[in-house]
Amino acid sequence: MPELPAPRIRTARPDDAGELALLDRLTWSHLHAVTPRPQPPYAPFFSERHTPEDCRVAELDGRLAGYVHLGFPTPLDSNRHVRQIQGLAVAEEARGRGVGRALVRAAVDASRERGARRITLRVLGHNTRARALYEAEGFVVEGILPGEFLLDGAYVDDVFMGRFL
Numbered sequence: 636m637p638e639l640p641a642p643r644i645r646t647a648r649p650d651d652a653g654e655l656a657l658l659d660r661l662t663w664s665h666l667h668a669v670t671p672r673p674q675p676p677y678a679p680f681f682s683e684r685h686t687p688e689d690c691r692v693a694e695l696d697g698r699l700a701g702y703v704h705l706g707f708p709t710p711l712d713s714n715r716h717v718r719q720i721q722g723l724a725v726a727e728e729a730r731g732r733g734v735g736r737a738l739v740r741a742a743v744d745a746s747r748e749r750g751a752r753r754i755t756l757r758v759l760g761h762n763t764r765a766r767a768l769y770e771a772e773g774f775v776v777e778g779i780l781p782g783e784f785l786l787d788g789a790y791v792d793d794v795f796m797g798r799f800l
Contacts, residue, residue: 642700642734644741647690649681654699655692656680662724665786666762685721691741693725693734700729703738705745708755718746720756723765735765739772747800754800759784760792773798 647655659680660673681687685704693701704722708714720742725734746754756774758765774796782790 639732640695642693642695642729642732642737644691644693644737647681647687647692647702649687651687651690651692651699652680655690655702658699658702658724658726659722662726667759667765669759669784669786691738691745693729693738693741695729695732695734699726700732701725701734701738703742705742716750716752718742718749718751718754720754735768736772739768743772743798743800751800753797755795755797758794758796759786760794761789766794766796769796 656677656679660677663672681690685706689705691703691705692699701724702722703720705718706721708717708719720739723735723738723742725738743754754774755777756769758769760766760779775798776794777797778795780793780795783793784791
């Protein structure tokens with residue numbers, strides 16, 4: 636079996652917004668989203684909270700295949716040494732091709748380059764595939780809020796994970 640090309644990772648550009656917003660809507664699922672399914676009029680993909688500079692995108696075969704958003708967990712200066720993954724999506728057709736792993740690694744690298752000491756994230760307890768990826772990339776469970784969200788009639792845990800850089 637021939638080896639598939641690795642995804643190309645780059646910083647997002649403002650003109651990626653439309654394609655990333657569409658990817659976000661196409662990948663929406665209660666497997667990872669605690670908010671309702673997006674409905675028109677759609678909010679802009681980039682905002683003051685999530686700028687293109689805070690977003691890494693993956694390209695496969697010349698097309699956007701996924702993204703990861705980085706942010707700060709709080710607005711406090713005393714917490715500026717921590718970065719947080721605040722969104723990750725991979726296009727259905729790109730799953731299983733190393734895109735998610737490449738994006739997590741890019742988030743770690745970008746956090747380290749910006750002087751962070753730690754990186755954290757929140758993941759739903761029933762998202763076992765994402766949890767396994769994060770664990771394989773050095774994240775550990777640091778806390779669980781049992782039954783924190785009611786999604787599709789089921790209570791779901793909110794799992795906090797993190798790692799030092």
